[in-house]
Amino acid sequence: MSSGNNSYGDIHRYEPARESTTAAIAIVLLTVLEIVLVGMFSYGLATGWGLEEFGNMYLGGLLSLVFIDLAFILLLYRKEFLPDVMIVKKRRRKWEDLYIREEDMYGTELGGEGAWENVKRAVYPYYKR
């Protein structure tokens, strides 16, 4: 139970991770690739590949591949290896709640006639209400 007499934070749904075979194979392959790429990058950097032009570009490509690969690993992990949890939260006010009545759909008029009337009213205290 959550904090006493309200239901916020209660677990509404808890589904264990899917862990499909495809995802398992994919994440293992990607992890191996990630390790290889990181190893190559660090080896190349330490032994001075980056000192000539082509090697420098090669290292840059390796580093970008490392991060792209990591992104895909995290994506798979999130989607397939974390439980699906839904909790009860407080619904906060949203813009949709603001003009809840149909006739307020377009807000209030503040252009053309209305604006000038407002100015007159502000300047001249005895102007017709």
Add this chain to the structure above:
Amino acid sequence: MADSRSSADGPDEGDGGADDAPESTSDGSPDRSLEELRAQVDEKYDFDDFRPEDMARMTPEEWEAAFDPDTWITGPELLDRVEADLKNRVANRDVFARLERFADPDRVVAYSDEGYAVVYGDGTVEGMGTVLRDVKPTVALCSMDDYEVSDPPAEETLPDPLDVPEGSGELGNRMLQAVAGVQVLVGLSMFAAIPLLGLDTLLGIVVGTGFLVIGLLLFLLVANARLSDRFRAEEYRNRLRAVGIDSDERPAFLDDIERGQLPDLEEEGAESESNENTA
């Protein structure tokens, strides 16, 4: 929102017909005058563009005339459909509730550990909490002719607390830890390469720190996932036990409902919302 009859106050479309089913339709008035009144109402209001102002202008008699109870499913059939639909939705983990069917008056009760909803044959819904909010649209849908209710699963639909697994996704955790470990190693080796291989000092420090930070972040991610998983699984089990899945215990307020009283669970059934929250 613990009111029983949802009036035309909220933006919940499709709630209008079922909840406002008239109590008695056989009032013995001659059909012809009803027909006339209905024709009048059709003339007076544009039902293709029916607005809240029109609703406010309508007199109860006009409403009675325009409202055709035969267009809605009511009575035991409605309750059967509601029960089936709710069973399906509980099975899909769309709704967290248990269902009971009480007789006299015939009604379907859906309850969880801190809320309940009672559905009567005329489409009235009473109750409080998230269960009420989840049940309302079901009742509205089931009262419509063209809404198909599929056959519900037979067995108890919420899982047994002992079946809630702990520590799923272990392979993913292992893989992420492997990646994190390699990143940390590489980060350290970058620092080591500065004196050993004559790597440029600034470059070595920057790259090494970068890899170290990434590795530690990944470790943190896995640790957090495991911890929160353990706590959440435990919390879900507790909630299932509170609803009485594994025992014959029922929340105390159920007996009140069975006797026909509506318990007030000493809390405001405030607007709350479930949000997807993974990770």
